[in-house]
Amino acid sequence: MIRFGLFGAGFIGSAHARNIGQRDDCQLATIFDPVADGAIRLANETGARVAPTIQDVLNHDIDAIIIASSTPSHADLLRATTRTGIPVLCEKPIHLDMDEVLGTVRECLKTQTLVKLGFNRRFDPEHAMLKDHVASGRAGILETMSLISRGPTPPPISYIKTSGGFFRDTMIHFFDLACWIADELPQEIYALGSCMVDPNIAKAGDVDTAIAVLKMPSGALITIDNSRRTDYGYDERIEAFCSKQLIQSSLQPRHHLMITSKQGRLSAGPHAGWFERMEPTYKAELEGFIRGIKGKTGVGASLVDGVRAQLLAEAAEKSQQTGQPVRPEWEKLELLVS
């Protein structure tokens, strides 16, 4: 029985708690949230106990930790938890400030504690199959790839102001997916950004519609297309164009009923929101994390993957602001070791 300690009783924390509850091989033991009400509510739902402090969680008899608290707390929690040696699954991002990210990851790596970063889209079944298929070589060599994520609606402006910007907040998932599928890191990134959805987003210093192009050393070209808003639900897909095959992780209708009439052959649109679309990935991610704890093959993103994705986000933002292509600062990865 794997006993979990959970930091954060909010939306994502609750999702993790539910997934733990649905499994026979694990149990939510203790929860901490600075907002006591949240922790109490979730504890009542799950039978876990409420931890009065962070340290209380770490002192508790637990086998694994999930960090699903607010972004500013991630770095400190990562340091504190990895010092204990207990395996950790931490939601992205590590921190919004690159120097903090590097310092935190450097410290965590020294402890050699198992840490997985919450890039949950790696666990989407179709995305994972696409990755495996490309990795197998059956599709030939990757030549171009498009990753699209749009909508459905932008978060509140109050969130946008503290999100770290569209590239660190949203596109970061797709930087991770792109590098994971391509199995190489871009030598250059170029990003276009516009404010098309809500002028308040521009006033907050951000963009809501963006395209990034990643130039890979192999010659492969990868485009990422993100928008904060669609009219038709949440649109996420990946297309890998390879020398022998085209592999598509397609736009998924939220159900498969079709109605044909004079209006045409109509089918359901995509899921209403990103969570509806991605909910199964949290279960699969937990499964992957547990397998990692049990010593089986590691799946899921590492802290270093998190650093890579964030270095790309930094470069993308710089490119969007300057209008020029930018070389990501991969040399900073060397700061993580030594």
Add this chain to the structure above:
Amino acid sequence: MNRIALVGAGRMAKVHVLALRAAGAHLTIVCDIIEEAAKKLALETGARFTTSIDEAVSHPDVDAVIIATPSDTHVEYILKAVAAGKAVMCEKPIAPALSDAQRCVDELGDKAEQVFLAFNRRFDAGHSTLKRGVKAGEIGALEQLTITSRDPFPPPLDYIPRSGGLFRDMMIHDFDMARWILDEEPVRLFAEGSSIVDPEIGKLGDIDTAVVTMLTASGKQAVILNSRRAVYGYDQRVEAFGAKGMLLSDNAPRNGVRKYSSALSGAPEPFRAFFLERYGESYRIEIETFLNCVAGGLPMPVNALDGLRAAYLAEAATDSLKLGSPLALNQDCKVTWK
């Protein structure tokens, strides 16, 4: 008003002959510098034949001249036909060299808008439906446009050195489509490309894989993806994403057959072989449109100015790739060098 002089008796001329027949037009005379070719086509169609461009364009029983000859003859023939007072439709490009295309448009003056430029993809049922939908506001304000164009195989290697390069030879159609659907000139363009399909193409100084991004003054973003080789077939797609929805003009299958078996499930023939098959109908509708405009004295929906601007975008892409840098464009799609 539909008596035609067809200049050129090669492959494209034969396509136009079929379209003219379907439109009920009368082919008066066929002109080709190779007498045998002109004579053969004339015999098949019941038209007269000549090797003289002057005779063809000044013929009294001709209302309109269609030019389907090698591109280095287009400027001379356009100017002669216009000077002879005939309506003119000319295959793209206006000229292999941009300076000649500019010279042609300059000499035509206000008549440039009356010369129909054969960007036939505008007349594809899917693409034109998409354009109509965008223009009618069906998807709200346009925000992102993605055009994917992949050929089933590259041209012969001995063609590449005189092709003008991928942007002028292949992407020219997509530049025209982008301008047409965006309904706004781009102000910035960045071209990225690789030779990863066939290194021999790279050795000839060309690319076979390209991604071009463009930005308009209002913030609209366009991406054009080209590949010289999609093993699975001729892949042509346009995706328009707006504030109120998305329109996709997808590939039309060769047939509607689907198969289900333990060995494989899906559509065995989802693509048509190449441009003549895929865009066959568009040539017919293009000619019909041209003839209607001639008969009704209507403005040409796609004209020499469009041809020139697409050529400037191809030039900008060629330069952008060489420099490794995005380029700013003015309202005529010309690069503004700082």
